[in-house]
Amino acid sequence: MKRKLVGIGASPGIAVGTVQLLRWEVPDVPHRIIPDDAIPAEQLRFRNALAVAKERLRHISERVESKVGKEEAAIFEVQLSILGDPDLTRGVQDLIHQNIAAEKAFDIWMIESRQRFARAASPMVRERVGDLTDVHIRVLSLLMDLSDHAPEDIQKVPNTILVTHDLTPSLTVQLDRKSIAAIATDAGTRTSHVAILARSLNLPAIVGLRTATTDLRGGEKAVLDGSTGVLTVNPSHEDIEWSRERERQDALAEEENRRLLSLESITTDGICVTLRANVDLPEEAELAAQSGAEGVGLMRTEFLVLGRATMPDEEEQYRAYKRVVEAFGGKPVVIRTFDIGGDKLPIGGFPTEPNPFLGWRAIRMCLDQPDLFRTQLRALLRAAAHGDVRIMLPLIVTLDEVRAARALLEEAALQLERRGVSVRTDVPLGVMIETPAAAVAADTFTRDGDVQFFSIGTNDLVQYTLAVDRGNANLSSRFTPLHPAVLRLIQRTVQVGEGAGLEVAVCGEMASQPLMAFALIGLGVRQLSVSPRSVSLVKRIVRSISVATAEEAATAALASPTAELARRELHGRLRTALPELGLVEEEV
Ligand code: PEP
Ligand code: MG
Numbered sequence: 001m002k003r004k005l006v007g008i009g010a011s012p013g014i015a016v017g018t019v020q021l022l023r024w025e026v027p028d029v030p031h032r033i034i035p036d037d038a039i040p041a042e043q044l045r046f047r048n049a050l051a052v053a054k055e056r057l058r059h060i061s062e063r064v065e066s067k068v069g070k071e072e073a074a075i076f077e078v079q080l081s082i083l084g085d086p087d088l089t090r091g092v093q094d095l096i097h098q099n100i101a102a103e104k105a106f107d108i109w110m111i112e113s114r115q116r117f118a119r120a121a122s123p124m125v126r127e128r129v130g131d132l133t134d135v136h137i138r139v140l141s142l143l144m145d146l147s148d149h150a151p152e153d154i155q156k157v158p159n160t161i162l163v164t165h166d167l168t169p170s171l172t173v174q175l176d177r178k179s180i181a182a183i184a185t186d187a188g189t190r191t192s193h194v195a196i197l198a199r200s201l202n203l204p205a206i207v208g209l210r211t212a213t214t215d216l217r218g219g220e221k222a223v224l225d226g227s228t229g230v231l232t233v234n235p236s237h238e239d240i241e242w243s244r245e246r247e248r249q250d251a252l253a254e255e256e257n258r259r260l261l262s263l264e265s266i267t268t269d270g271i272c273v274t275l276r277a278n279v280d281l282p283e284e285a286e287l288a289a290q291s292g293a294e295g296v297g298l299m300r301t302e303f304l305v306l307g308r309a310t311m312p313d314e315e316e317q318y319r320a321y322k323r324v325v326e327a328f329g330g331k332p333v334v335i336r337t338f339d340i341g342g343d344k345l346p347i348g349g350f351p352t353e354p355n356p357f358l359g360w361r362a363i364r365m366c367l368d369q370p371d372l373f374r375t376q377l378r379a380l381l382r383a384a385a386h387g388d389v390r391i392m393l394p395l396i397v398t399l400d401e402v403r404a405a406r407a408l409l410e411e412a413a414l415q416l417e418r419r420g421v422s423v424r425t426d427v428p429l430g431v432m433i434e435t436p437a438a439a440v441a442a443d444t445f446t447r448d449g450d451v452q453f454f455s456i457g458t459n460d461l462v463q464y465t466l467a468v469d470r471g472n473a474n475l476s477s478r479f480t481p482l483h484p485a486v487l488r489l490i491q492r493t494v495q496v497g498e499g500a501g502l503e504v505a506v507c508g509e510m511a512s513q514p515l516m517a518f519a520l521i522g523l524g525v526r527q528l529s530v531s532p533r534s535v536s537l538v539k540r541i542v543r544s545i546s547v548a549t550a551e552e553a554a555t556a557a558l559a560s561p562t563a564e565l566a567r568r569e570l571h572g573r574l575r576t577a578l579p580e581l582g583l584v585e586e587e588v
Contacts, residue, residue, distance in 0.1 A: 002234045005209050007184065008476055009229035010195035012533065013204030014243050014250070015182035017159030019233070021148045021218040024164060024171055026136050029144070032101035043093055046102040049142040054083050056138070060174055074310065075131070082135045088113075103143040110136040148218055151175060161224050161231075163212050167194045177201060182224040184231055186210050189479060190509055192471035198226075199531050200280040200303070206231055208473030257536030261292040265539045269546040273521055275538055276332070276529040278507060282320040285327035288532040292539065295331035297455065297529020298392070298507040299324055301376070302340050311372060314379045321383035332388045334455065334505075334529070336432065337376055337405075339394040341365050357469065362395035367404050377412035381423050390428040392455055397437040399444045402451060405429070428452035434460035434508075439489035446500035454497045455529070458508025462486055480563035481510045482519065487558050487566065494524040505529055514541045515567065518574045521547060522554025544578040 034042055057080050065073035082088070088109060095105035110132065117129045141149035151174045159181045164171070166187040180203065188194045188207030198205035204226030216233065223232040223243045232239050265275045276297030277288040282304070288296070304312050304320055312320070325333050341353075341361025353359040366373040383389055393405050406429060413423045429450075433439050434457030445451045458481055463470040465485050468478045480486075490506070497504035505527035510516040512534040518541060520528065530538050553573040557566035 002232065002236055002239070003215075005184075005212055005215060005231040005233065007206040007209035007212070007229045007231065008188075008190055008195075008473070009225070009227045010188065010190055010207040011183075011198035011203060011205035012227040012250075013182070013202075014226070014247050015159070015161055015204050015224045016235075016240055016243055017161045017181045017222065017224070018157055019163050019216050019218055019220045019222050020157055020160045021213060021216060022151060022162060022164040022171070023146070023148050023213060024137060024151075024168070025149075026107075026133065027140055027144060027146060027149065029103050029107040029140065031104055033099050034096075034101050036099065039096060039099070042096050042102045045143065046092055046096060046106065047089075049102070049106075049139055050083055050089070052142055053135070053139045054080060057083070063176075064174070078128070078131050079135050079138075082131060083139075103140060106139055106143060107136075110139075161222050163209075163216055163218075165213050167197065172197065177203070182206075182226065184209055184212055184224060186213050187471065187473055189471055189473060189476045196280060196300070197303075199533065200284055202533075208476055210473050257540075260536045260539050260543075261290075263539070263543065265294075265542045267521070267542055267545055267547050267550075269548055271547045272526065273542045274505075274527040275535050275542070276334070276505070276507075276527065277532045277535060278529050279324055279532070282323045284532065285324040289327040289329075291532040291535040293530075293532065293535050295328055295388070296324060296333040296335075297505050297527065299333065299335045300339065301336060302338050305338070305340060311375075314375045314382075317376060317379035318382045321379060321389070322386050325383050325387035325389055328387065330387055332390060334390045334392050334430070334453075334507075335380055335383075336392040336394055337363070337373070337380075338366055357463070363393050363401050363405065364395070367401060367408070370408055373405075373408055374412045374415065377409050378416055381409075381413055381416055381427065382421065384424050384427045385422075390430060390453065392430045392432060392453075394432045394457070395434060395460070396431040396445075397435050398441075399450060402429070402431060402445060406450070430455060432457045432460075432507075433489075433493045434458075434464070436461070436465050436485075436489060439493050442493050442496035443500075446496060446502060451502070453503040453505070454493055455505040455507045456490055456493055456525075458486070458490075458506060458510040461489060461508065462510075465489060481508075481516055482557060482560075482563040482566040482570070484558065484560065484562075484566070487519070487523065487554075490520070490525070491523050491554075491558065498524065503527055512538065514538070515570050515574060517541050518545060518550055519554055519557055519566075519570050521545070522550035522552070522557070541574075541578070545574070546577070549573055549577050 057076050061073045061076035091109045092105045095108055096102055114129055114132045117132060137149055160179055161182045161184060162180050163184045166185055182204040183198050184206045185194055186209050195207050204224055206224060206226060206229050220233050223235045223239055265273050274294050276295045277291055277293035278298045279285055279288050279296050280300045280303045321335055339362045341356060341359060380389060380391055396402060416423050430453035431445060431451050433442060433454050459470055462479055462481050466483055468475045470479060494504050504525060506520050506525050507529035511520060511528040512530040517528060517538050528538060553570050556569035560566040560569055
């Protein structure tokens with residue numbers, strides 16, 4: 001029977017395919033007692049499952065090493081060593097010997113190990129719980145014959161619409177991107193990292209479906225629309241036809257976008273709005289450079305850490321940054337220092353926290369790990385020799401952090417000079433305005449010339465201003481960037497920046513959405529950094545409006561008591577300015 005599941009459109013595009021569920025979670029294991037004479041066969045079944053799991057892990061490790069890199073493959077080496085632990089084999093065999101079925105014996109042993117690791121004093125040991133969980137799922141999927149728990153089986157089906165609870169870094173590196181047509185997850189919102197990753201990989205995606213993994217059984221035909229966030233299960237012939245028509249329309253819009261490539265990003269009253277691209281993976285750089293973007297407004301370097309057990313070294317980082325800089329010729333490339341922690345890619349060796357969004361992440365973590373930070377700063381300074389690199393600091397709340405980061409930047413430069421590497425001393429240092437503290441106290445950064453630019457990170461600014469978790473699907477309707485508090489903070493940042501003669505950009509999701517971009521231009525923002533796919537769309541908005549209209553709309557939005565009323569003010573005016581708004585209507 002046909003059904004529509006509605007989530008949040010996270011990465012545009014339409015896919016027609018077959019649902020494949022990936023339940024990367026420990027299954028319920030029924031307690032099963034076996035008779036004495038079944039014990040030898042059960043022992044054999046356990047040993048076989050271990051052998052197959054090892055074989056699969058070796059295979060994944062080799063594939064990841066050849067396709068992604070040695071460090072990424074290291075995660076699987078850790079899991080292999082867990083499987084090779086003689087204590088594990090002995091412990092589970094003892095339990096089987098007590099007439100417990102193999103899957104239950106393994107389950108009991110792994111639950112106890114995970115609890116022991118989770119209680120460990122050392123954060124390094126606690127971090128291993130994730131690997132233990134992966135091993136737990138992998139072996140149980142074999143013992144219980146659960147093919148929807150095995151990433152490698154899923155990829156045998158062409159045109160897979162992968163439906164999973166969430167996409168963790170270790171799952172992501174295991175997936176063969178070629179066989180996956182689209183992604184749908186229970187968790188996540190437009191600004192959570194699974195959504196950002198899907199956009200980077202150019203895969204249509206819906207997030208925040210909440211119950212898709214329980215509503216679906218796997219094997220259903222489906223149409224996934226990454227723009228509207230609708231997953232149509234068991235679609236009718238007309239649905240499929242309609243989706244093909246949508247694909248044709250998208251192709252036409254793409255063509256129109258290509259026509260815009262060579263045109264300037266200028267309003268009808270002659271004001272330039274610079275459009276830059278957000279780049280998450282170095283491999284995206286060349287394509288992003290062809291999007292018509294005037295440089296990179298945000299490179300999220302934490303994606304270099306994706307799914308790895310160790311941090312990338314200076315040389316590897318340097319090569320990644322240089323690749324992006326060279327792809328963009330002499331155009332500005334804003335590279336943000338590691339924003340790790342919170343929902344951002346926890347990496348091995350760092351503790352998990354009860355309240356990660358307010359925790360030890362981003363600039364806080366970098367300042368407390370000066371070696372790690374200096375390594376990145378050296379790589380950035382070396383890349384700066386190849387173009388117009390600008391360094392940006394995430395999650396700044398106080399000037400002290402900027403000054404401490406500047407001191408480390410100077411130390412990094414000195415280290416390079418000692419090695420005989422000549423370093424530019426004029427690399428601009430900017431801050432992300434993504435906390436209410438930074439926006440309200442923006443003047444503290446400009447007073448003594450400590451920073452050279454601002455970039456407003458609206459994803460976090462909205463989260464921290466409205467106290468709404470950006471990744472929580474249950475709160476997505478409360479994540480309202482047009483709330484008067486957010487608009488006022490943006491306005492204040494622009495005024496302070498302008499007063500000090502600094503560039504003020506917006507690099508959060510808001511900048512990529514037509515209605516919001518219109519509002520931002522009205523608030524005085526003259527630089528937007530958007531996903532490469534959105535450059536043409538936003539350029540179309542810029543070229544269709546006047547700053548005067550945008551300012552009038554922003555004034556009305558600012559005066560509105562709620563986000564919904566602000567939206568109406570903006571929408572009415574944008575529709576008048578852009579009669580062909582129908583083309584972009586669903587994204588408004
Ligand atoms: C933001 O917070 O708006 C931002 C651009 O950074 P990220 O989404 O990586 O947190
Ligand atoms: Mg942020």
